[in-house]
Amino acid sequence: MITIYGMRASGNCYKLQLLLDQLDREYRWVEVDSAHGATRTPEYLAKNPNGKVPLLQLEDGRLLAESDAILCYLAEGTPFLPDDRWLRAQALQWLFFEQYSHEPYIAVARFIRGWLPAEHPRQADVPGLLQRGAQALAVMEQHLQQHDWFVGGHYGIADIALYAYTHCAGDGGFDLAAYPAISAWLERVRRQPGHTPMQR
Amino acid sequence: MITIYGMRASGNCYKLQLLLDQLDREYRWVEVDSAHGATRTPEYLAKNPNGKVPLLQLEDGRLLAESDAILCYLAEGTPFLPDDRWLRAQALQWLFFEQYSHEPYIAVARFIRGWLPAEHPRQADVPGLLQRGAQALAVMEQHLQQHDWFVGGHYGIADIALYAYTHCAGDGGFDLAAYPAISAWLERVRRQPGHTPMQR
Numbered sequence: 374m375i376t377i378y379g380m381r382a383s384g385n386c387y388k389l390q391l392l393l394d395q396l397d398r399e400y401r402w403v404e405v406d407s408a409h410g411a412t413r414t415p416e417y418l419a420k421n422p423n424g425k426v427p428l429l430q431l432e433d434g435r436l437l438a439e440s441d442a443i444l445c446y447l448a449e450g451t452p453f454l455p456d457d458r459w460l461r462a463q464a465l466q467w468l469f470f471e472q473y474s475h476e477p478y479i480a481v482a483r484f485i486r487g488w489l490p491a492e493h494p495r496q497a498d499v500p501g502l503l504q505r506g507a508q509a510l511a512v513m514e515q516h517l518q519q520h521d522w523f524v525g526g527h528y529g530i531a532d533i534a535l536y537a538y539t540h541c542a543g544d545g546g547f548d549l550a551a552y553p554a555i556s557a558w559l560e561r562v563r564r565q566p567g568h569t570p571m572q573r
Numbered sequence: 574m575i576t577i578y579g580m581r582a583s584g585n586c587y588k589l590q591l592l593l594d595q596l597d598r599e600y601r602w603v604e605v606d607s608a609h610g611a612t613r614t615p616e617y618l619a620k621n622p623n624g625k626v627p628l629l630q631l632e633d634g635r636l637l638a639e640s641d642a643i644l645c646y647l648a649e650g651t652p653f654l655p656d657d658r659w660l661r662a663q664a665l666q667w668l669f670f671e672q673y674s675h676e677p678y679i680a681v682a683r684f685i686r687g688w689l690p691a692e693h694p695r696q697a698d699v700p701g702l703l704q705r706g707a708q709a710l711a712v713m714e715q716h717l718q719q720h721d722w723f724v725g726g727h728y729g730i731a732d733i734a735l736y737a738y739t740h741c742a743g744d745g746g747f748d749l750a751a752y753p754a755i756s757a758w759l760e761r762v763r764r765q766p767g768h769t770p771m772q773r
Contacts, residue, residue, distance in 0.1 A: 442665035
């Protein structure tokens with residue numbers, strides 16, 4: 374059975390839980406409290422030198438890091454990642470958008486507000502993160518005004534990757550009511566068969 | 574013929590130049606000065622709502638953003654991206670590492686030092702960027718102490734993506750002499766057939 378090293382409250386880790394549950398695939402989950410240093414121990418760094426969760430371990434011990442790379446690997450050959458070359462390219466485009474233009478603002482605002490004390494100096498970063506995160510949400514809103522899903526007219530890993538931190542963006546101070554197309558898409562994602570909520 | 578909208582001095586854009594030259598593939602290059610607002614015009618935002626370069630346009634007008642997604646698309650079916658499922662997963666792992674843990678520090682330090690005035694408030698970010706970028710270089714150094722290339726024993730798009738901003742990391746204030754395995758790998762990359770330097 375495959376193993377996921379992850380932190381349940383992390384959106385990057387939740388992506389894998391959501392896909393695996395929707396694939397109805399069995400897996401072992403090892404909880405790693407990355408918010409309190411558990412990804413910086415020598416034992417964990419031997420598995421992932423970049424010191425991050427999630428991490429996939431195959432039955433034979435091989436290891437794969439980076440949530441969106443793991444999503445692609447697990448979704449290969451399933452309806453969640455199309456075979457068509459152009460559709461795959463678009464899925465990757467949205468996955469890289471998520472990791473570069475979305476997660477560093479929306480997930481980080483949530484982390485600072487949810488995990489760091491009110492007097493922590495990083496609280497001062499939140500207004501800038503809200504501004505940059507709003508740009509990412511505006512890009513998503515524009516796309517979703519014209520499309521039900523991110524790629525090819527079907528629910529897939531681009532939706533899963535973007536759902537992970539968008540649905541809990543309110544935790545970081547974003548007001549999702551300002552984005553009606555995103556709000557309708559979030560509800561469509563929640564209605565997909567096998568959907569499981571994030572443990573928060 | 575395909576078109577690349579890009580800025581020559583950008584490592585993210587140089588990735589595509591390097592791959593296309595090594596594939597000996599013809600392309601049209603449209604220079605877009607993203608450092609001076611050319612990706613924020615209504616005309617450009619109509620092509621890429623996220624307002625970034627590079628951007629690929631196919632002969633039929635279809636558009637694809639995100640440098641590493643474009644690399645994957647262009648490398649499909651070539652020796653630069655293996656068909657094997659596990660090797661592809663590892664290539665994606667390194668591409669996401671590049672965009673999340675490497676580029677936001679190493680490329681941004683270079684941008685601040687090379688494009689912003691000495692009195693710009695963002696100059697204060699440089700020490701933190703140097704620290705986080707050094708973590709990424711350490712992860713690369715550790716891998717390259719044991720492997721000639723990032724994936725599967727062959728030069729490919731993971732090497733191209735990581736070369737783009739690593740080889741000019743000195744521009745941002747990093748001392749590459751402290752990373753002998755990286756330095757040897759940079760030299761191996763430079764010796765690959767069809768290698769073309771970045772215009773700086």
